[in-house]
Amino acid sequence: RKEVEQDPGPFNVPEGATVAFNCTYSNSASQSFFWYRQDCRKEPKLLMSVYSSGNEDGRFTAQLNRASQYISLLIRDSKLSDSATYLCVVNGVTGNDYKLSFGAGTTVTVRA
């Protein structure tokens, strides 16, 4: 089983729509959770961290469900500029080392 699994999509949505997708993780000891955004042929950039209580940043809302071991990202009022691949990133502690596990990404395409 992969450590972090994401629906690859693509999610094709019209401008103004709401789109949401999840990411599941396998390590119950994971402590830190992030969503990164990656544009085509570019580097990943932090979109937002995900906190236990859930958090919002403008049109983006992230939730964490520890019991079911998943995090979610919801994008409201989608813009053309939201078209990107969204990477779910989870930190899990293994022994004395820490490690980030990256999902393969969920592709979102917003159309006019």
Next chain:
Amino acid sequence: NAGVTQTPKFRILKIGQSMTLQCAQDMNHNYMYWYRQDPGMGLKLIYYSVGAGITDKGEVPNGYNVSRSTTEDFPLRLELAAPSQTSVYFCASSYADISYQETQYFGPGTRLLVL
């Protein structure tokens, strides 16, 4: 600040050749990382460093070497290039331990093709 810079942007290597991917950051970050990204796969950690003079293996270190002689620079060495090393390589840095919700800053990547 330039952030994290990587050179070259793109390189074609023949099997068995060697090369060094350069990475530098000007944010005075202690932690630096090398990842590879293959199509349809998540980023995989190759090596990381928690400070000058200290490096450690990640998930996929075979075929690579690193050094960290200064805080700013973290080069990745491929000694005997193989087709399986065809990938996009990202260098990243963070101020502190990523287990504390610390942001990683990525360089623009190096695309490597081994033929």
